[in-house]
Amino acid sequence: MMSSANPIERSFELATTHCDDLTPLVYRRLFEAHPEAAAMFRTEGSEFVKGSMLALTIEAILDFAGERRGNFRMIECEVASHEAYGTPRDLFVAFFAVIAGTLQEILDEEWTVEIDAAWQKLLRDIERIATPDAS
Numbered sequence: 013m014m015s016s017a018n019p020i021e022r023s024f025e026l027a028t029t030h031c032d033d034l035t036p037l038v039y040r041r042l043f044e045a046h047p048e049a050a051a052m053f054r055t056e057g058s059e060f061v062k063g064s065m066l067a068l069t070i071e072a073i074l075d076f077a078g079e080r081r082g083n084f085r086m087i088e089c090e091v092a093s094h095e096a097y098g099t100p101r102d103l104f105v106a107f108f109a110v111i112a113g114t115l116q117e118i119l120d121e122e123w124t125v126e127i128d129a130a131w132q133k134l135l136r137d138i139e140r141i142a143t144p145d146a147s
């Protein structure tokens with residue numbers, strides 16, 4: 013497999029060598045850290061929503077950390093629509109930190125200082141996009 017020079021991309025690539033599907037790990041971590049988030053998903057049919065929400069979020073992250081062709085704009089749009097249906101902005105932002113934490117756990121020793129720094133920066137940037145008034 014080609015190894016990406018972009019640390020964010022590389023963290024996802026490395027994760028796929030250990031784990032086929034991040035979905036159960038990410039949502040378990042989300043609901044442990046933020047139990048109130050579990051009740052926000054419908055009981056029926058939410059498995060599909062959870063999987064596609066994560067896939068779209070990862071696409072937006074890769075675009076934001078990479079070429080910025082446009083997918084990253086989804087973050088600004090979704091923060092507003094989620095707020096309208098009851099997901100507070102800080103919880104929305106926390107989803108990105110949950111993804112980072114999941115990757116770090118999967119990568120373990122392969123989680124490098126460079127990958128860590130890139131994620132720290134990305135999380136700060138996302139926070140700025142999602143809560144422009146706070147900073």
Ligand code: HEM
Pocket residue numbers: 042049052053054061065068069072086087090093094099103104105106107108
């Ligand atoms: C912990 C934080 C979040 C919670 C609790 C949450 C919750 C939800 C829920 C409950 C739905 C389904 C609405 C329905 O049943 O129709 C949904 C849909 C969706 N979410 Fe999230 N969400 C979170 C973070 C995010 C993030 C960070 C993104 C992307 C940047 C995102 C993108 C989407 C998209 C694209 C959909 C489907 C389309 C839409 O309803 O706008 N979500 N989310």
